Amino acid sequence: MMKLLLLALALGCAAAVPVEENGALLQEVCQPHSRPWQVYLWNTKGGWYGEERCSGALINEWWVLTAWNCFVEPGxxxxxxxxxxxxxxxxxxxxxxVARYVQHGPYARGPSHSLAMVKLAEPARFTQHIMPVALPTRCTQLHEKCLVSGWGSTVPGQDEPNLILKCETQRVIDDKMCQIAFPLYWIEHAFCAKTIISTDNCLSDQGSTVVCGGELQGLFWSSSSDVGLYTRLCLYLDWISDIMNTPDPTPEPAWTTPAAATTW
Known part of the structure; x- marks a missing residue:
């Protein structure tokens, strides 16, 4: 009974009943463990449900991609x-x-480089519930159907996380429509997708993943009504590769007080 109550509280917007659209099932709650690359980042100082939390995507045993403004504190x-x-x-x-955190810069005022990489302190062990997602081999196509997933708030104006991973089907829209929705922020390094069913874009946590055709194509940055703005990952493959191939910086030696000189 308690688990059913928590599930009811987690369902914040849109109908709780799945909707059929041209044979595709549009769900609110993801099928359990159907997104094995999805990760939840949280700060131990703020707690499991603290403000410093976001989503990300596992791309290999060591590395996670997330949004630029996902607050990450190594250690x-x-x-x-x-x-x-x-x-x-x-x-x-x-x-x-987290052992290492690399933000793409400069961020400036817009999402042109809203991307960061997180290196794990130890490699993830792959299981049927934990697997990496493929990086894009192409960019998204107009009207392509994609699945967005995350633990973000589904209640407009609130920042409480969902308790259960949510999924939402969206279609990629024209760049001109994207510019209209985000006149101050859109540039070529971002793309937009619109919900298929008529409801607000609920999955609004930083780093929510956008997967199209089995490839990770975007990470959530912002939303306006039923349109989501995402980092266009196909333009960052060289940067991602460079970061993964760059050796970890050598930690600076700890400073110690020298022993007092001995006189005889």
């Missing part, structure tokens, strides 16, 4: 893999600390 931020229901420990999870 304190944890990456939780194999999650679905945040209220229970299902035995599918792995919790790994």
């Amino acid at each position: 304190h931020t944890m990456v939780s893999l194999g999650e679905h229901d945040l209220t229970v420990e299902e035995g599918t999870e792995q919790h790994i600390r």
Whole structure:
């Protein structure tokens, strides 16, 4: 009964009943563990449901992609893999600390480089519930159907996370429509997608993943009504490769007080 109550509270907007659209099932709650690359980032100082939380995508055993403005603090931020229901420990999870955090710059005022990479302190162990997602081999196509997933708020004006991973089907829209929706922010390094069913774009946590044709094509940056703005990952493949191939910086030696000189 308690779990059903938590599920009811988590469903914040749109109908709770799945909708059929041209044979495609449009769900609110993702099929459990159907997005094995989805990760939940949270700061141990703020707690499991604290303000410093966001989503991301596992791209190999060491690296996660997330949004530029996802607050990550190496040593304190944890990456939780194999999650679905945040209220229970299902035995599918792995919790790994962040060892390195690299933001793409400059960010300036817009989402042109709204992208960051997180390196895990130890490699993820792949299971049927934890697997990487493929990076794009092409850019998105107009009207292409994509699936957005994340734990973001589904209640307009609120910042509380969902307790269960949500999925939403969207279609890629024309860049001109994207510019109209985001006149101050859109540039060629971003793209927009619109919900198929008539409801607000609910999945509004930073780093929510956009997968089209089995490839990770975008990460959530902002939304306006039923249109989402996403980083166009196909334009960042060289940068991603460069970061992964760059050796970790050598930590500076700890400063110690020299021993007092001995006189005889």
